[in-house]
Amino acid sequence: MSTLFLTCMLITTFCYGKTREYIPSSYELQLEIADLKHQIRTFEVDMQLMEEKIDAQKTPVFIECKELQSRMQMQENTIDKLSSEIKNLKKDIEQLLEHLNKMNTQLIAHEKGLQNVSELKNTIADLLKKIHPSTTKTRVKSYKVRAGDSLEKIARLHHVSVEELKANNKLIKDTIFPGQELKIPHDTE
Structure with missing residues (x-):
């Protein structure tokens, strides 16, 4: 329409x-x-x-x-x-860091304790030498460390104990290196 x-x-x-x-x-x-x-x-x-x-x-x-x-x-x-997982991971990492710091502190204390024990052994060895001066191993000879040597190998070769080697050379650890001069006690007879 x-x-x-x-x-x-x-x-x-x-x-x-x-x-x-x-x-x-x-x-x-x-x-x-x-x-x-x-x-x-x-x-x-x-x-x-x-x-x-x-x-x-x-x-x-x-x-x-x-x-x-x-x-x-x-x-x-x-x-x-x-975001939630990141927050949880952050908490876990913080706990791990705290635990690591505690472990590090304990490790440092343990190392100091070992060092003290080694020093005590050396002191005792010195005292024993003073108490028993009549031991047959009073003289020392010099030995130059070669590649592949270890304290045990050198001690066996010269018929002495590892502890005697360490005490005579004032070593705290068993670590030696090529070219190092060691004092080895030997029989005077």
Whole structure:
């Protein structure tokens, strides 16, 4: 009905807007009306296509937004889990560092204790020598350490104990190196 009204308005405007000299024939008016109807249908089809495009675009965008929100939520959950795990790891590392510091302190104390024991052994050996000066091993000879030597090997070779070697050379540990001069006690007889 709106199409018919629009058509009548266009015909009236067309007919009365022209000069009075020319009055179109009914055939020309029918052609004009047909052209106008065609333009109106084309316009309606274009409008319908535009509405369909708009509707088609609304749905995927909405779906994409929901999908993106879901992905973002999953990422946030993952970040929260990782953050929690990092906090737990940090606590574990702090506990391990504290334990390591305690162990280091105990190790230092143990090393000092071993050093004290070694010094006590040397002192006792010196005291024993002073108490029993009549031992047969009173003289010393010099020995130059070679590659592959160890205190045990040298002690066996010269028929002395490792402790005697360490005491005569004031060694705390069993470590020796090539080129080092060692004093080895030997029999005077």
